[in-house]
Amino acid sequence: MTAINLLNYFKIISDADSTLTLLAENDGAFPGGGRIQPPPDEDFAPHAPHLSPEFPYETRYFFAVLDADGTVASVNTGKIAAVDTSEAIEYAQCVWQQGKTQGFLGSYRFLRSETTAGQTLILFLDCRRSLDTARTLLLSCLGVSTVGSLLVLLLIFLSGRIVRPFRISYEKQKQFITDAGHELKTPLTIINADAELLAMDIGENEWLTDIQHQTSRLANLTGDLILLSRMEEAQPQLQLLELPLSDLVEETTLPFQAVARTQGKTLDCHIEPLVSLCGEEKSLRKLVSILLDNAVKYAAPHSTITCTLDRYKGAPRLTVRNPVEGSVTREQTARLFDRFYRTDQSRNSQTGGYGLGLSIAAAIVSAHKGRITASATNDGAALVITVTFPA
Numbered sequence: 001m002t003a004i005n006l007l008n009y010f011k012i013i014s015d016a017d018s019t020l021t022l023l024a025e026n027d028g029a030f031p032g033g034g035r036i037q038p039p040p041d042e043d044f045a046p047h048a049p050h051l052s053p054e055f056p057y058e059t060r061y062f063f064a065v066l067d068a069d070g071t072v073a074s075v076n077t078g079k080i081a082a083v084d085t086s087e088a089i090e091y092a093q094c095v096w097q098q099g100k101t102q103g104f105l106g107s108y109r110f111l112r113s114e115t116t117a118g119q120t121l122i123l124f125l126d127c128r129r130s131l132d133t134a135r136t137l138l139l140s141c142l143g144v145s146t147v148g149s150l151l152v153l154l155l156i157f158l159s160g161r162i163v164r165p166f167r168i169s170y171e172k173q174k175q176f177i178t179d180a181g182h183e184l185k186t187p188l189t190i191i192n193a194d195a196e197l198l199a200m201d202i203g204e205n206e207w208l209t210d211i212q213h214q215t216s217r218l219a220n221l222t223g224d225l226i227l228l229s230r231m232e233e234a235q236p237q238l239q240l241l242e243l244p245l246s247d248l249v250e251e252t253t254l255p256f257q258a259v260a261r262t263q264g265k266t267l268d269c270h271i272e273p274l275v276s277l278c279g280e281e282k283s284l285r286k287l288v289s290i291l292l293d294n295a296v297k298y299a300a301p302h303s304t305i306t307c308t309l310d311r312y313k314g315a316p317r318l319t320v321r322n323p324v325e326g327s328v329t330r331e332q333t334a335r336l337f338d339r340f341y342r343t344d345q346s347r348n349s350q351t352g353g354y355g356l357g358l359s360i361a362a363a364i365v366s367a368h369k370g371r372i373t374a375s376a377t378n379d380g381a382a383l384v385i386t387v388t389f390p391a
Contacts, residue, residue: 327380
């Protein structure tokens with residue numbers, strides 16, 4: 001609306017200046033005795049393309065001719081009724097004293113030019129109607145803008161009230177996960193301890209082994225849910241310190257190289273030295289462990305997994321690439337960070353995953369004000385996870 005009003009105002013000035021220029025070129029009169037009827041093949045009145053045959057009879061203007069010393073030699077007010085001779089002289093002398101070539105004096109647009117006789121011609125064009133129209137448009141725009149802003153504020157207020165139950169439900173869900181997780185940890189610990197005591201009494205037993213295995217899996221799942229809930233808080237309580245990220249990544253990758261070798265895979269690391277980051281060491285180690293564990297676990301047999309730490313435009317960047325069996329689709333990469341999502345739709349538990357690892361990784365990166373993305377190579381044969389931290 002501001003642009004519309006500015007364009008409208010400049011259009012008024014442009015049209016007024018074109019009319020004044022036309023009058024100045026014809027010594028204060030419209031050409032052709034006031035009848036504007038250009039031949040069809042000629043561009044008549046090039047300075048005022050907005051003119052119509054009725055325009056000279058609708059235009060209200062007056063002018064004064066001044067000598068070299070500023071004395072008013074003549075005045076013409078025949079084309080306006082709102083200004084008499086004495087007022088026209090006052091207007092002309094005011095413009096003479098200002099020394100301006102053109103501008104506004106009240107609601108009159110003026111133009112100062114030199115005549116062939118060496119005198120000064122000062123023309124005044126009445127722009128009151130145009131300025132009133134522009135003022136009306138401005139007030140209308142202000143009114144519409146005000147009403148529109150109020151409606152937007154009302155919409156924001158109502159949307160907040162509409163979304164509030166969902167937000168409360170989501171907060172209760174997160175609180176339930178945290179509370180339930182803490183409540184489950186104690187009985188799981190007791191069950192695991194009792195199973196170990198029974199194993200000491202009766203020796204090895206496949207049922208006790210299965211109980212311990214499943215209890216361990218449930219304890220890990222509970223711990224992951226609690227961690228994810230904590231990382232997704234509005235303001236996670238992280239102790240951010242300046243850390244040598246290069247050393248941290250190198251230390252975390254060492255155990256996974258052995259794991260990869262036992263599975264017939266290769267973990268190839270390219271770590272740029274002296275890369276530092278302001279973050280929390282524990283959560284960053286968890287992040288690197290999740291990405292490497294995910295890559296080793298789901299990499300194709302006898303493949304090479306690549307872990308790269310470098311700088312991208314001055315910002316630390318961690319990239320983990322692993323070939324996959326089959327291919328990775330764009331739809332799968334778009335959902336990799338969803339809770340409990342696994343590309344293996346059969347949800348085979350042999351890999352030991354729950355579909356929470358990358359969700360936790362995304363929450364950790366978000367808590368560090370970074371960005372994590374998942375993409376596939378052009379042929380879909382490899383998955384690439386990229387984490388970029390703030391510089």
